Amino acid sequence: MSSLTAPQRPATLAPKAPPTPGPSRKRGTGRLAALLVSPTLLVLALVAGYPVLSAFRESLFSERSGLDSSGFVTEGEQFTGLTHYTEIFGGEAGKQFWNAFSNTTFFTVTTVLIETVLGVAMALVMNHAIRGRALVRAGVLVPWAIPTVVSALLWQWIFQADGAANALLGQEILWTTDGIQAAVAVIVADTWKTAPFVGLLVLAGLQLIPREVYEAARVDGANRLQEFLRITLPMIRPVLLVAVLFRLLDALRMFDLPYVLVGAHKESVQTLSMLAFDEAANTRYGPASAYAVILFLYVAVVAFVFVRLLGADVFSEQRATKRDRRDRRDRRARRATTKGATA
DSSP: OOOOOOOOOOOOOOOOOOOOOOHHHHHHHHHHHHHHHHHHHHHHIIIIIHHHHHHHHHHTEEEEEEEOTTSOEEEEEEEOTTHHHHHHTSHHHHHHHHHHHHHHHHHHHHHHHHHHHHHHHHHHHHHSOOTTHHHHHHHHHHHHHSOHHHHHHHHHHHTSTTSHHHHHHTSOOOTTSSSHHHHHHHHHHHHHHHHHHHHHHHHHHHTTSOHHHHHHHHHTTOOHHHHIIIIIHHHHHHHHHHHHHHHHHHHHTOOHHHHHHTOSSOTTTOOHHHHHHHHHHTTOHHHHHHHHHHHHHHHHHHHHHHHHHTSHHHHHHHHHHHHHHHHHHHHHHHHHHHHHHHO
16 A cells, blocks of 8 residues: 655755855956056056166266276276265255255245146136137147247247336346246246146036036025035045146156246256256266155155145045945845845
């Protein structure tokens, strides 16, 4: 006699956990990333790393010629260590260095501050829907597109004794002679040329701000000044910081504009780049390399401090965006796991 057995229900399959990236996958991703980045790193090593190391090596040597103890003529390089660096900070060389250092810092702070204010104002004007807006944008771009040497020659003609500047002011000012007037001429010429660069970058940030934000602010009773301080400035902060950083790095290396506009060996406009060029032109390559290395360190320190202090919010926003994306991905994975377990 056979007994009937109840049909057995098929066993439910356990939900599969989302795959986790294993060590091999991470290593493969790292190798791919290194392979993709390696061309860029190679180019940077050739065009930036090698010249810096070569300049530092050259600053430790000096070209010497003379007689040795046997009376024979000796020529070639001689290792001098940090002698060039110690000579820079003392004596006549130290006086020239600190003068060039103060001029470089003064030009950088003054020009970047004025260009930032004018650039934001220009961007606000170009952002409005006015008639001929495209023509205004094209006209603003012209000074920045002109080569620096050509711009310096143009302003040299304007600042001549019988030039347009004196005719406009009604005075006889020798702008291109050594003095405070030469520094003012350099600041005016540099501001005219590079303020449009800041304006165009800020304009790109302004065009990303939704109009609904301003409409909501007007409904809440905000005036123009409050809109600018509480909406415009915070939302263009990342773009403005990038523009200011670029201008800082460019102004610290200022050379061609004061060299062509005012001339060499003028204490009021001599910068670190001009001082290094003057040493190299007189075949003093050791001191010239020392000046170049100090300028490189100065630029690197300014960029590092700027990014750490003022640019921290930009990078924190980027990290927060990546963290939000990772959290959303984890939530989707948990929801998929929960649905599989309840199915």
